[in-house]
Amino acid sequence: MNRQQLADAHRGVRLLTGHLRGEGESLDSAISAGRYSEAEAEAMADPLVNVAIILARQLRAALDVEIGVALQRARALTKPELSEYSRLASALIATVISGEHPEPIEVGPRVVAVGAQEIAAGAAKALADHLGEHPNAVVARLRRQLQEQGEGVQLSDKDGVELQSAKYAEDSEMRQSRLDTALALVKEINNGAAVPIHNRGVDLHERNEIVGRDCYEGLSRIAVTAAALGYGVVQLVGVNNHYPAYALLRQLVETEFVLWKFGHDPSTIPGWLNSDRDERERTWKPSKIYRNADNDYRQKDYSGHCEMGGHPTPLGTLIASGERSAVAEASVLGDLIGHLRDSWGHIVSTADALDSKWIQSEPCVSIDARQRVADAHAKWSRIDKYGYSVSYFADPL
Known part of the structure; x- marks a missing residue:
């Protein structure tokens, strides 16, 4: 679920x-x-x-x-x-x-x-x-x-899920759809969001709006990090190296935590951008964020990612050995798409909040970029049935 x-x-x-x-x-x-x-x-x-x-x-x-x-x-x-x-x-x-x-x-x-x-x-x-x-x-x-x-x-029943998921994982059209969608989301997070958000921060800096610059710059840096991690996952999947792909995916989840916190309170962004290690340990660790009463995440979701690719585990070693590689590929790409989609939503909503606060006439994340993401996700949803069959929060069964 x-x-x-x-x-x-x-x-x-x-x-x-x-x-x-x-x-x-x-x-x-x-x-x-x-x-x-x-x-x-x-x-x-x-x-x-x-x-x-x-x-x-x-x-x-x-x-x-x-x-x-x-x-x-x-x-x-x-x-x-x-x-x-x-x-x-x-x-x-x-x-x-x-x-x-x-x-x-x-x-x-x-x-x-x-x-x-x-x-x-x-x-x-x-x-x-x-x-x-x-x-x-x-x-x-x-x-x-x-x-x-x-x-x-x-x-769904786990036995039935495993049977259907294996079939969907190996379907050639669905496999291509997962790859195309993941790459499309990575591209838009980088080119359609991180770059224009950074540029808006530069514009504010030139007007000596330092706090505003820091807000946009902090959001841009986390966005570009999410894109880099997402692309890294795709590259590793491309050479059938799924265990480290899961490890990078866990890192993407951590960027998503930070993006959620940015969206929840954009005034915290300069504090993150200018923080030292001690401050990040106190405020920005994943364990601090997923325990917030009003967040969208749970410890079970994060610990599941640790189990798959964060720490040496029996399950992780099976993935590393290449067992059920088609299922591992489908799982990691489907999970990646979900986290990129959610990250995109946090990025856009935070950018919109900043645009409103700093009285910008045009949104820095364009309407065209938003539509491309919506279209890519809708097309994937129509084609790929794997994610439906194994849906259990963000983690495969």
């Missing part, structure tokens, strides 16, 4: 809670208030599908049955008039659990959202019946489990 899927699952829990209690945020309240537009349905579909998947897997484990039987048990507790909706959602859920990339559903998000809500509610009720408790207690426990991110709240 990646970060977005986790956020969706948390919202799915809120929506399901509202449905079961008949109050609060829910699909039902949106429909009754006349707010159930296509956009609203799309925003609710993934959260409800995710929570339905998790509860279906938990029901399967509790009953010790196959997933098809668990889904039948959940469907038996759904509304008869919505049986076609729940049937479609059930098929989608089974596909995702198997680790396979689901094909687009032609009926659209309205039907998917309603069907997923029915399956989620049915699975919660079936679990409650089996455990002798109230469905609300099942959902409340799920909220706590999402914080821990154990096996019980993943979206």
